[in-house]
Amino acid sequence: MPQQLRSIERVERILDAAGALVHSAGIDAVTTRAVAEGAGVPVASLYQYFADRDEILLALVERDVGEMDSQVAADLAGLPVLSIATVVEATMRAFVKVYHRRQAFVVLWLRGRTNTAIQDFCRAHNKRIAADLFTFARETGLLDDEATVLNAELAVEVGDRVFQLAFERDLHGDEAILVEGVHLVRGYLERHASAAGLEGVPA
Amino acid sequence: MPQQLRSIERVERILDAAGALVHSAGIDAVTTRAVAEGAGVPVASLYQYFADRDEILLALVERDVGEMDSQVAADLAGLPVLSIATVVEATMRAFVKVYHRRQAFVVLWLRGRTNTAIQDFCRAHNKRIAADLFTFARETGLLDDEATVLNAELAVEVGDRVFQLAFERDLHGDEAILVEGVHLVRGYLERHASAAGLEGVPA
Amino acid sequence: MPQQLRSIERVERILDAAGALVHSAGIDAVTTRAVAEGAGVPVASLYQYFADRDEILLALVERDVGEMDSQVAADLAGLPVLSIATVVEATMRAFVKVYHRRQAFVVLWLRGRTNTAIQDFCRAHNKRIAADLFTFARETGLLDDEATVLNAELAVEVGDRVFQLAFERDLHGDEAILVEGVHLVRGYLERHASAAGLEGVPA
Amino acid sequence: MPQQLRSIERVERILDAAGALVHSAGIDAVTTRAVAEGAGVPVASLYQYFADRDEILLALVERDVGEMDSQVAADLAGLPVLSIATVVEATMRAFVKVYHRRQAFVVLWLRGRTNTAIQDFCRAHNKRIAADLFTFARETGLLDDEATVLNAELAVEVGDRVFQLAFERDLHGDEAILVEGVHLVRGYLERHASAAGLEGVPA
DNA sequence: AATGAATGAGGATTCATTCAT
DNA sequence: TATGAATGAATCCTCATTCAT
Numbered sequence: 001m002p003q004q005l006r007s008i009e010r011v012e013r014i015l016d017a018a019g020a021l022v023h024s025a026g027i028d029a030v031t032t033r034a035v036a037e038g039a040g041v042p043v044a045s046l047y048q049y050f051a052d053r054d055e056i057l058l059a060l061v062e063r064d065v066g067e068m069d070s071q072v073a074a075d076l077a078g079l080p081v082l083s084i085a086t087v088v089e090a091t092m093r094a095f096v097k098v099y100h101r102r103q104a105f106v107v108l109w110l111r112g113r114t115n116t117a118i119q120d121f122c123r124a125h126n127k128r129i130a131a132d133l134f135t136f137a138r139e140t141g142l143l144d145d146e147a148t149v150l151n152a153e154l155a156v157e158v159g160d161r162v163f164q165l166a167f168e169r170d171l172h173g174d175e176a177i178l179v180e181g182v183h184l185v186r187g188y189l190e191r192h193a194s195a196a197g198l199e200g201v202p203a
Numbered sequence: 204m205p206q207q208l209r210s211i212e213r214v215e216r217i218l219d220a221a222g223a224l225v226h227s228a229g230i231d232a233v234t235t236r237a238v239a240e241g242a243g244v245p246v247a248s249l250y251q252y253f254a255d256r257d258e259i260l261l262a263l264v265e266r267d268v269g270e271m272d273s274q275v276a277a278d279l280a281g282l283p284v285l286s287i288a289t290v291v292e293a294t295m296r297a298f299v300k301v302y303h304r305r306q307a308f309v310v311l312w313l314r315g316r317t318n319t320a321i322q323d324f325c326r327a328h329n330k331r332i333a334a335d336l337f338t339f340a341r342e343t344g345l346l347d348d349e350a351t352v353l354n355a356e357l358a359v360e361v362g363d364r365v366f367q368l369a370f371e372r373d374l375h376g377d378e379a380i381l382v383e384g385v386h387l388v389r390g391y392l393e394r395h396a397s398a399a400g401l402e403g404v405p406a
Numbered sequence: 407m408p409q410q411l412r413s414i415e416r417v418e419r420i421l422d423a424a425g426a427l428v429h430s431a432g433i434d435a436v437t438t439r440a441v442a443e444g445a446g447v448p449v450a451s452l453y454q455y456f457a458d459r460d461e462i463l464l465a466l467v468e469r470d471v472g473e474m475d476s477q478v479a480a481d482l483a484g485l486p487v488l489s490i491a492t493v494v495e496a497t498m499r500a501f502v503k504v505y506h507r508r509q510a511f512v513v514l515w516l517r518g519r520t521n522t523a524i525q526d527f528c529r530a531h532n533k534r535i536a537a538d539l540f541t542f543a544r545e546t547g548l549l550d551d552e553a554t555v556l557n558a559e560l561a562v563e564v565g566d567r568v569f570q571l572a573f574e575r576d577l578h579g580d581e582a583i584l585v586e587g588v589h590l591v592r593g594y595l596e597r598h599a600s601a602a603g604l605e606g607v608p609a
Numbered sequence: 610m611p612q613q614l615r616s617i618e619r620v621e622r623i624l625d626a627a628g629a630l631v632h633s634a635g636i637d638a639v640t641t642r643a644v645a646e647g648a649g650v651p652v653a654s655l656y657q658y659f660a661d662r663d664e665i666l667l668a669l670v671e672r673d674v675g676e677m678d679s680q681v682a683a684d685l686a687g688l689p690v691l692s693i694a695t696v697v698e699a700t701m702r703a704f705v706k707v708y709h710r711r712q713a714f715v716v717l718w719l720r721g722r723t724n725t726a727i728q729d730f731c732r733a734h735n736k737r738i739a740a741d742l743f744t745f746a747r748e749t750g751l752l753d754d755e756a757t758v759l760n761a762e763l764a765v766e767v768g769d770r771v772f773q774l775a776f777e778r779d780l781h782g783d784e785a786i787l788v789e790g791v792h793l794v795r796g797y798l799e800r801h802a803s804a805a806g807l808e809g810v811p812a
Numbered sequence: 813a814a815t816g817a818a819t820g821a822g823g824a825t826t827c828a829t830t831c832a833t
Numbered sequence: 834t835a836t837g838a839a840t841g842a843a844t845c846c847t848c849a850t851t852c853a854t
Contacts, residue, residue: 007813032849044815044851053849116229123371154368154383161364165357168326180357184391191390210838235824245840247826256824413834438828450830450836459828522635529777560774560789567770571763574732586763590797597796616817641845651819653847662845 011049013039015060019104022060027108030057054117057108061118064105065125068098072129082140083200084193088186091133092159096173099163103171110167130156142197151192159185214252216242218263222307225263230311233260257320260311264321267308268328271301275332285343286403287396291389294336295362299376302366309370333359345400354395362388417455419445421466425510428466433514436463460523463514467524470511471531474504478535488546489606490599494592497539498565502579505569509577516566516573536562548603557598565591620658622648624669628713631669636717639666663726666717670727673714674734677707681738691749692809693802697795700742701768705782708772715776739765751806760801768794 017038021029032053036043050056071094079086099106109122134152137143162181166173190198220241224232235256239246253259274297282289302309312325337355340346365384369376393401423444427435438459442449456462481500485492505512515528540558543549568587572579596604626647630638641662645652659665680703688695708715718731743761746752771790775782799807 031847033847042815043849044817045813047850048813048815150379150383154365154380154387157364157368158361158387161361161367162357164364165360176353177357180353184357184361187394188387188390191386234822236822246824247840247842248838250825251838251840437826439826448836449828450838451834453829454835556785556789560771560786560793563770563774564767564793567767567773568763570770571766582759583763586759590763590767593800594793594796597792640843642843652845653819653821654817656846657817657819 007049010039010041010045011059014041014046014049014056015063018056018060019102022057022107023104027057058117058121060104061108061121064098064102064108065122067102068095068125069129071095071098076136079203081200082142082203084137084142084189084197085186086200087133087137087142088155088189089182092162092178092182092185095159095163096178099167100172106167106171110164126156126160127153137197140196140201141194142201144192144194144197147192151189155185155189158188210252213242213244213248214262217244217249217252217259218266221259221263222305222311225260225311226307226309230260261320261324263307264311264324267301267305267311268325270305271298271328272332274298274301279339282406284403285345285406287340287345287392287400288389289403290336290340290345291358291362291392292385295365295381295385295388298362298366299381302370303375306374309374329359329363330356340400343399343404344397345404347395347397347400350395354392358388358392361391413455416445416447416451417465420447420452420455420462421469424462424466425508428463428513429510433463464523464527466510467514467527470504470508471528473508474501474531475535477501477504482542485609487606488548488609490543490548490595490603491592492606493539493543493548494561494595495588498568498584498588498591501565501569502584505573506578512573512577516570532562532566533559543603546602546607547600548607550598550600550603553598557595561591561595564594616658619648619650619654620668623650623655623658623665624672627665627669628711631666631716632713636666667726667730669713670717670730673707673711673717674731676711677704677734678738680704680707685745688812690809691751691812693746693751693798693806694795695809696742696746696751697764697768697798698791701771701787701791701794704768704772705787708776709781712780715780735765735769736762746806749805749810750803751810753801753803753806756801760798764794764798767797 014035018030018035020038021034030053032043032046035056036046046056050059072091075090075094075097076087079090099110108118130152131149133156134143134147134149137152138147159181162177162184163173166175166177166181168174217238221233221238223241224237233256235246235249238259239249249259253262275294278293278297278300279290282293311321333355334352336359337346337350337352340355341350362384365380365387366376369378369380369384371377420441424436424441426444427440436459438449438452441462442452452462456465477500478497481496481503482493485496505516514524536558537555539562540549540553540555543558544553565587568583568590569579572581572583572587574580623644627639627644629647630643639662641652641655644665645655655665659668681700684699684703684706685696688699717727739761740758742765743752743756743758746761747756768790771786771793772782775784775786775790777783
């Protein structure tokens, strides 16, 4: 097995260990010692792959966030009809799918606020998602002329808070809150929708 | 000066010091040592007034949250016309006023990661606010028959996230986001409003 | 109620509280705070009656040791026949009686070694007991001419260790060990006994 | 010099420092800070070798207790004639030799108060010694049929107290007390001896 | 590249005692 | 005499990080 591969494996093991700790005991439990022990590597070796502790947490989030993006892209691509309603529903449900798969991410991001690095990364990611969705909706003609990217950002952030609320006590998400949250976001964006955005167009 | 007064003063000084630390360097900077130094008291004296470190942070939040409630109550009482629109606007603006006055609270609650005690306290507070507002709106006849307290909770939480977004980079709150956020919350709740809630009634 | 009496009462309450702590949680649990709380007096008031923490523990022991002396004196006085055997038996049983009554004393003295003050006090007490018993036995003609006070001291100390062993795990004293211990001490001293000491004389 | 060796050296230095503290100022003086300073290592480094403070003390005792066992074994092996008298004398003198060499042990065990870990360890050790000696004496035919291990335990414990008394004020042990103590233990055990145990048999 | 060992810096908390009132 | 309040000094321990090998 090539050297390179072994490294990648180890990084994965480290991230898995960190994720398990976050999931089971919260972010403060993610000490270098605990991660190293969980991953079966010496503490000092963490520093071969990560500059410091924060970078581990960041990498953990990045990994999950990448999955998020893929899931959203895939689910949007599969929509037969495009409208504000279907896009919002598909996007938010895509998030939920990943939250289900990546419970450490739920703890790290939706629950206990995290360190600045993660905070910044996730906020930036929300912004990028908002921008992407805005472009997508604009190009598909779902929005009216006065809609701006700010509307998209607000929608994403507010959706994020819906998730926070829904996952607060239930690691699988409170379905009633999720349903109502989807309505909320959809209702908000439909006030900025074009006729097509309201009625839907074939993809 | 009576003994009692000196104690209250010291507690205030301690909370102020803790608040300043939160504000300038985040919650992790609120070490007993740093607070004590900031307040000009020995570390051991902190334990005269607080059982442990967490209680200091909690007291800090409680102080600000109390102000929040008063402000909301006062501003709602001053409304000439009651409607979903005026109540949402008044409530959210009341929050903003307090955020302006209590910047440590902005950091502690709207930004960065908090500890569990604060998290729980603020979530409970949001819930209580939601319940109070729901009762208020129900009694004033602003809501339709199908509205539940869940709608109010979602509105409060989502409003909270609007604040988070608005105060994220600007300690005084991004006005554009706030305006749009008020629309968002109002739009959401109006879908659960009675005719009176939409048109307004004299207070 | 005269002032004086109230003071005595308080001192008793303090000693009782300290004793209860020793008994239930060991000597390290005897903090000024815990004693004060247990006695229902302010911490600062302890210093009205005791110079420092050690003095409290010492007073506690002194109180129990006084009881010890009375019990021994009373039980020896009640003996119809005096011999090494009866004196040893009566004395050791008198100790056991007090240990049964004063369980804090068991913890303080027989178990976990205590602070220097107590250590010294109890050793001195053992010495005095030894001297008293030696004088008593000498005057009663129970000992041979070569016996010295050192023999008595060794007997007392060794008896003490028997108690330690017997009360180590059982707060009421392991009877088998006590019986054997009495034999041991008696056997030792009988090797320094006069004919009268072996056979006994009417009291 | 290999890494390994340096570690062992450091552990020794730490134990020596702890021993010196016990010897000079009692067990309560064995704080992590004081030990570290004495050993010339940072406090944090103590935790490389010991899980916590108690483990340092325990290691200290274990080191000395090991020596005890070796000394007893060696001295018993060197006896030309085996009898209760020679075995008791040899064993007790072996103890004394080690107490002379390891004065911290004298303080830790024979004097002042120890912590529970040490207490338990030493009590268990006494029990083991008693069992070993009992087996040895039984196999050598020194005891009568009714002797039990309880007799051995009592003898060991009582011998222990003799040492305590002898070393109480004099770190080298009061010779008169030691001599008398040997008589005492021997006298006690000879009452459970076989004819061989009284007269002696060639080793 | 990998790591065992080492550590400086700092964490929260407790305690016995004092002193102004 | 009595005490609420105050505190200096110390406690054990943990952590992220570095560095020699």
